[in-house]
Amino acid sequence: MLETITRMKTADALDNAPETTRKGDAEKRGRKASKEVRQLQLIEATIDSLAKRGYAETTMADVADGAGLSRGIVNFHFESKEKLLIATLQHMYDEYSAHWRTALQKAGDDPARQLQYLVWADFDRSICNKRKLAAWLAFWGEAKSRPTYQALSSSRDNYYQQVFIDLCATLKGRGSYAYDPQVMALALSAMLEGLWLRLMMGTEDTTRETALQAANEFLSVAFPKHYPLKGAATTKS
Amino acid sequence: MLETITRMKTADALDNAPETTRKGDAEKRGRKASKEVRQLQLIEATIDSLAKRGYAETTMADVADGAGLSRGIVNFHFESKEKLLIATLQHMYDEYSAHWRTALQKAGDDPARQLQYLVWADFDRSICNKRKLAAWLAFWGEAKSRPTYQALSSSRDNYYQQVFIDLCATLKGRGSYAYDPQVMALALSAMLEGLWLRLMMGTEDTTRETALQAANEFLSVAFPKHYPLKGAATTKS
DNA sequence: CATAATTTGTTGAACATTCATTCAATATGG
DNA sequence: CCATATTGAATGAATGTTCAACAAATTATG
Numbered sequence: 001m002l003e004t005i006t007r008m009k010t011a012d013a014l015d016n017a018p019e020t021t022r023k024g025d026a027e028k029r030g031r032k033a034s035k036e037v038r039q040l041q042l043i044e045a046t047i048d049s050l051a052k053r054g055y056a057e058t059t060m061a062d063v064a065d066g067a068g069l070s071r072g073i074v075n076f077h078f079e080s081k082e083k084l085l086i087a088t089l090q091h092m093y094d095e096y097s098a099h100w101r102t103a104l105q106k107a108g109d110d111p112a113r114q115l116q117y118l119v120w121a122d123f124d125r126s127i128c129n130k131r132k133l134a135a136w137l138a139f140w141g142e143a144k145s146r147p148t149y150q151a152l153s154s155s156r157d158n159y160y161q162q163v164f165i166d167l168c169a170t171l172k173g174r175g176s177y178a179y180d181p182q183v184m185a186l187a188l189s190a191m192l193e194g195l196w197l198r199l200m201m202g203t204e205d206t207t208r209e210t211a212l213q214a215a216n217e218f219l220s221v222a223f224p225k226h227y228p229l230k231g232a233a234t235t236k237s
Numbered sequence: 238m239l240e241t242i243t244r245m246k247t248a249d250a251l252d253n254a255p256e257t258t259r260k261g262d263a264e265k266r267g268r269k270a271s272k273e274v275r276q277l278q279l280i281e282a283t284i285d286s287l288a289k290r291g292y293a294e295t296t297m298a299d300v301a302d303g304a305g306l307s308r309g310i311v312n313f314h315f316e317s318k319e320k321l322l323i324a325t326l327q328h329m330y331d332e333y334s335a336h337w338r339t340a341l342q343k344a345g346d347d348p349a350r351q352l353q354y355l356v357w358a359d360f361d362r363s364i365c366n367k368r369k370l371a372a373w374l375a376f377w378g379e380a381k382s383r384p385t386y387q388a389l390s391s392s393r394d395n396y397y398q399q400v401f402i403d404l405c406a407t408l409k410g411r412g413s414y415a416y417d418p419q420v421m422a423l424a425l426s427a428m429l430e431g432l433w434l435r436l437m438m439g440t441e442d443t444t445r446e447t448a449l450q451a452a453n454e455f456l457s458v459a460f461p462k463h464y465p466l467k468g469a470a471t472t473k474s
Numbered sequence: 475c476a477t478a479a480t481t482t483g484t485t486g487a488a489c490a491t492t493c494a495t496t497c498a499a500t501a502t503g504g
Numbered sequence: 505c506c507a508t509a510t511t512g513a514a515t516g517a518a519t520g521t522t523c524a525a526c527a528a529a530t531t532a533t534g
Contacts, residue, residue, distance in 0.1 A: 145291035
């Protein structure tokens, strides 16, 4: 049952993206393709463009070309460029949310296990790959100056943060730690985001593997009575 | 001697920027103004624009207007928009570098003190304010897709990271800790960047004060024999 | 069932706008 | 006067949006 979460190869840093899968979806090109499929296809092309060219250089033409469709098509399915970008951001947000919620469910009842699963989820390949990280960063760069993006651009929302706080509080009770749960949760989630940031920027010394090591190191020093988790390898399952 | 570093008011989250000081510099407007002064003036206006409008919406006209000068002026002092942006990034990079190096010097010989000073430096008002953080984020968002930015856009470079690793190694020797210095240094610096990120994005629960608390909490759990530092308050000096 | 009518999806050229860049004219300071 | 700095209008390229024409799918009709 742990496949989706623990399936992390120690191999290389960040895979370049599941290019193949996306090509597969787009194969239904010819004429038909339900409205939803076509919209998804355009959203994927938008993520591609954001990742490859950055926010400022992402154009409607590039998105259309990337999807193998004509110029005017984007304005037909999404009303404007802005709405396309919002839809793309929403898509990524939903995917991220669903992913960590699933991970949390799979962890069972043990809080230490839940926290470990959340950390693992953050570095899962399906979420944490060059393409999507680059797209996230592109949005983050514009979020402060665009009110419309702000709510969605955190990916980790208030509820997510609250889960971390609750877990820190519970562990504190069970391990008689001294920290303030809210403060510790902030440190922890900030570190996770910071590791993402390094992966996004392609910092040399940071790979998905070393990032996960660092995160686990944090868990070990913050909650020494609970980590390393029994029967859980650091990098691979 | 600690003024620059420890001068942090507990008061409010992030000040909106030292707007006044910059206005003062720009006062030498009329006609004259040495080449360097004018370039600095334009760079500051660029930071303003990046912070207010984001990278994608920053235009030459906006920069010129912000500096109170005419349209063509930027192409005279900097050859192109791209070169203006690179100069701006370089300026911010140099400022950040100089700042943490100074902090390190002021800390003296004790490694625990040095690390604490580096952390404090990161949240010093002169470096860590809304305006500059927003500008950093704007650059980060474009860095991956622009080779020219990559070297400068980290702000925290390889050398900075090495300092962290060395400090972690030294503290390990003196405190008989169990961690791997490289991994711990990554966790620590990632958390600092992650806290910056939260400040940049304006996440509600994160202020410069709570960020500093979280960072200090990290130091305490990672190096329990060294922190909290004797005689150093968490938030204010 | 075949064919017409209609709705829906798609195209690509035309249009309008924004913006970086250029440059001739002008002002300034030495 | 000369070198340098500054202006602001003109230019041209890039790009988001619109839309009339076209094609495919769906529905209506005999």
